[in-house]
Amino acid sequence: MKRRQFIQTASAGSALGAFGLMSGCASIGGSSGPKVVVVGGGYGGATAAKYVRMWSDYGIQVTLIEPNANFWSCPISNLVIGGSKTMADVTMSYDNLVKRHGVNLIKDYVTQVDPDKRVVKLASGGEVAYDRLILSPGVDFMMDSLPGMNKAGAQDKVLHAWKAGAQTLALRKQLEAMPDGGVYALSIPLAPYRCPPGPYERACQVAEYFSKAKPKSKVLILDANDDVTSKGPLFKKAWADRYKGIVEYRGKHSAVDVDAATNTLKFEFNDDVKAAVLNVIPPMRAGDIAVKSGLATANKRWCEVDFLTFESKAAKNVHVLGDSIQIAPAMPKSGHMANQHGKTCAAAVVALLTGKEPNNLPIYNNTCYSFVSSEDVVHVASVHAYDADKKTMLTVPGSGGVSSAANELEGRYAMAWARNIWADTLA
Amino acid sequence: MKNWSYLIAAVFCVAASAQAQTNNTPDPLQVRSWAAGCANCHGTNGRAETGNESLAGANKDEMVKKMLDFKAGRRPATIMHQLSKGYSDAQIVAIAGYFAAQKK
Numbered sequence: 296m297k298r299r300q301f302i303q304t305a306s307a308g309s310a311l312g313a314f315g316l317m318s319g320c321a322s323i324g325g326s327s328g329p330k331v332v333v334v335g336g337g338y339g340g341a342t343a344a345k346y347v348r349m350w351s352d353y354g355i356q357v358t359l360i361e362p363n364a365n366f367w368s369c370p371i372s373n374l375v376i377g378g379s380k381t382m383a384d385v386t387m388s389y390d391n392l393v394k395r396h397g398v399n400l401i402k403d404y405v406t407q408v409d410p411d412k413r414v415v416k417l418a419s420g421g422e423v424a425y426d427r428l429i430l431s432p433g434v435d436f437m438m439d440s441l442p443g444m445n446k447a448g449a450q451d452k453v454l455h456a457w458k459a460g461a462q463t464l465a466l467r468k469q470l471e472a473m474p475d476g477g478v479y480a481l482s483i484p485l486a487p488y489r490c491p492p493g494p495y496e497r498a499c500q501v502a503e504y505f506s507k508a509k510p511k512s513k514v515l516i517l518d519a520n521d522d523v524t525s526k527g528p529l530f531k532k533a534w535a536d537r538y539k540g541i542v543e544y545r546g547k548h549s550a551v552d553v554d555a556a557t558n559t560l561k562f563e564f565n566d567d568v569k570a571a572v573l574n575v576i577p578p579m580r581a582g583d584i585a586v587k588s589g590l591a592t593a594n595k596r597w598c599e600v601d602f603l604t605f606e607s608k609a610a611k612n613v614h615v616l617g618d619s620i621q622i623a624p625a626m627p628k629s630g631h632m633a634n635q636h637g638k639t640c641a642a643a644v645v646a647l648l649t650g651k652e653p654n655n656l657p658i659y660n661n662t663c664y665s666f667v668s669s670e671d672v673v674h675v676a677s678v679h680a681y682d683a684d685k686k687t688m689l690t691v692p693g694s695g696g697v698s699s700a701a702n703e704l705e706g707r708y709a710m711a712w713a714r715n716i717w718a719d720t721l722a
Numbered sequence: 723m724k725n726w727s728y729l730i731a732a733v734f735c736v737a738a739s740a741q742a743q744t745n746n747t748p749d750p751l752q753v754r755s756w757a758a759g760c761a762n763c764h765g766t767n768g769r770a771e772t773g774n775e776s777l778a779g780a781n782k783d784e785m786v787k788k789m790l791d792f793k794a795g796r797r798p799a800t801i802m803h804q805l806s807k808g809y810s811d812a813q814i815v816a817i818a819g820y821f822a823a824q825k826k
Contacts, residue, residue, distance in 0.1 A: 346758070349766075631762055638758040642751065654752045658813070659759035660805050676801050678808020694808030698800070705800050711773025712763050718771050719761045 329355050329648040332415055332425035334405045334584060336361030336389060338630040339617030340431030342637030342720045343644075347429075348396045350645045358399040358423055359392065360415070366721060367459035369490065370630050370664075371713050375463050376456065377500030378508075379669035382464055391722045408588040410610045427644050429605075430590070430598075431617045431633065432582025433458070434489050437596075440578050441553050449555035453573050457489060469572045470501060475509040477571030482550045482560055483518040484578040487597075489618050489628045492525035492675065494518075494576060496665040499530070502538035503668050514542045517560065517568060519549040525627075526665060526675050526697055533667035533701060550575065581619035588613075593621035602681055602688050604643035604653050605636060616640050623688035626679060627661055634720055635659035657681045657688070664709035672705040673698040748816050756813060757820040768821040779826035785818035 328351075333344045336359055344359040366387040374380035392398040401423070407416040408430075414422045436455065438444045444453065456466040470479065479501050483494045498516050505512040523530055523544070534542040545565075552561040558573045580586060580596035590598040590609050598615040599608040602623060607613045617633035626632060643653035658680040664672050677695035679688040698705060757768070760777065764770045768777035777785065791797035792806040793814075809817070 350754075634762055635759055638761075639755065642755045642758075646751070651751075654749070654755050656752060658756050658809065660762075660808060662763065662801065662805070674801055676804045678805060680808070691808040694804060696804040702800075707773060708800060711771070714771040715765055715774055716762045719766050722766075 329426045330424060331355055331357045331427050331429060331644060331648075332423050333357060333359045333429045333431065334415065335431035335433060335582065335617070336363070336366060336392075336400075337431060337433050337617060337633060338716070338720055339433075339633035339637045339640075340429065341366065341389070341392060342634045343429050343431065343616065343641045344398045345392055345396050345720070346638050346641035347644055348398060350641055351649070353397060355645065355648060356399065357397075358401060358425075359389075360401045360403055360405055360417070360423065361389070362402065362404040362418075363460070364402060365389070367463070368630070368713070368717065369457075369459045369493070370716075371710075372456075372459040372463045373493065373497045373500045374666060374669065376467050376470070376497060377666075377669060378467065378504050379500075385459055385463075387717055387721050389721065395722070405584050408584065408610075408613065410588075410613055413612060425612075426648060427612050427614065429614045429616065429640060429644065430582075430585055430588075430607075430619065431615070431637070432584050432619055434579040434581065434618045434628075435583045435586075436577040436579050438577055441550060441575065443553040443555060444575070444577065446555060449553065452555045453553055453558070453575050455576050456574065457493075457576050457579075466572075466574060470504065473509070473512065473571045476511040477509070478513045478515055478569075479505075479572045479574065480515045480517055480560060480568055480570035482548075482573075482575040483516065483520065484576055485519045485549065486524050487622060487628060488576065488579050490630075490663075491627050492530070492663060492665045495523055495525065495530040496667070497574075498542055498544075499533055499538070499665075499667045500669075502534070502541045505541055506538060510541075512541070512571075514538070515568065515570065516542065516544045517548040517550065517562075518544065518546050520546060522546050525663075526673055529673040529697060529701060530665075530667070533673075537668065579618075581615075585615055585619050590615055591619075597621035602639075602657065602686070603655065604647065605640035606643075614640050614644065623679065625677065625690045626688055627663065627677075629661060629663055631663060631716060632659075632661050634716055635661070637720075655681070655683070658691075662712060664705060664712055666706065666709065667701045670703050670706045671701040672703075672709045673701045674705055674709075748813070750820075753816045753820050756809075757817050760817070760821075767824045769824070769826070776826070777821035778824035780821060782815075782818045782822035785821060786815055789814045789818065 333340045368385040404418040405415045456462040502514045549563045559569045581591045599621045605614040605616045616636035618628040646653045660678045678691045682689045770776040792802040
């Protein structure tokens, strides 16, 4: 489509938009505009859907396919496990994407991508056609690396709670039901995994709960990595100063199997550990649909992309973003980063569908706040810019850093961050 | 009329985009994407939710001065002294210009 034609389409879309807001937006832009399908309504996909609509002046049709009825935020969900927040605090609606932005929302699950016919197939049986496809399927777990997790009932008993939702609340209930004096063991996989500081924040949250409600109980962190992978000195200080006698950290503990019947964790080199509550974060890879579609070209785990457009290196007109991608150096798998991918990808998709060159110098930041108690917070921040020679995103020298110490002011900024990113993603 | 303002912005961006190729100012669409990188904390188009500063419609020179002060360590911050160092002075000027032009 030529630029002039697109502007005409966009203008018509805008004129309709004023009325469409009253009569339902799903048809803004008419049926002649380019079609973008977004798979997965997390931080990456929801942001991409909103920004493709906004930045095409509502001229590109966007269909978002998401199986869950609501958006559940992983960030802040550790506070639900700690007991200072509720599921309602991390549950958001998709309504604004539909009502304000005219995104066509389909509650379904994509079972197959056909890049030749440019359609996705739905679990319910239908097909949806696209000009460009944006996959943001998050992560799925490599349960085969822990064979016992595939036994009947094991996954209902030994929880990951690493996708916010039903398991978040279920883990909270296990902790509430645990008698005082019990051990909560948290198994962390080798990096890369979703949200590098997340497990250590969770340990703090559970420790704070124990310190108030079950002071004889222990938090045992069993980390496959050599040492704490993010904000190490800050977390270690919190465990030593605030949760002395409650938290114990053990590095180089690579879990190889789980016996759910006895709540026992088995390791490559270390002795078995039995716990009252066993919380296993399994190794992870790109979401199933990306792997099944042959897009996970890096170690069969992660999807390689062009960082100017997030187009897959394995399939044309298919973009992949968020936790599913093979990350650039020092780029975390985080909700904040997925939101940034969503906007970078949206700008590129709008450019490509309107015959323009995508931006050639993406720059974006990551900010990650971790609650070491229900109020005090530490952060890590970084700025990433495109390197044209290396064709990847690199951190800008001299930028970024961590908090000097946990503090309550950053606790307030962390909640302000949450409100703002939720709005930027969904409202 | 939210949608009309987007249309005007889009037309302006196309015109400005052509102009950008003739001098060294960054492409407005590029600047819009850089600015969008701030939205996670400062709101879509700089219109923030409670608890963080709104940048939409703020004074450009004041925003530039604040950022350069963060960058030089002259202004205390929890995080902005670290993030501001990721952007060149010219990029900061361009991003501030984008936010100054947004509706409050």
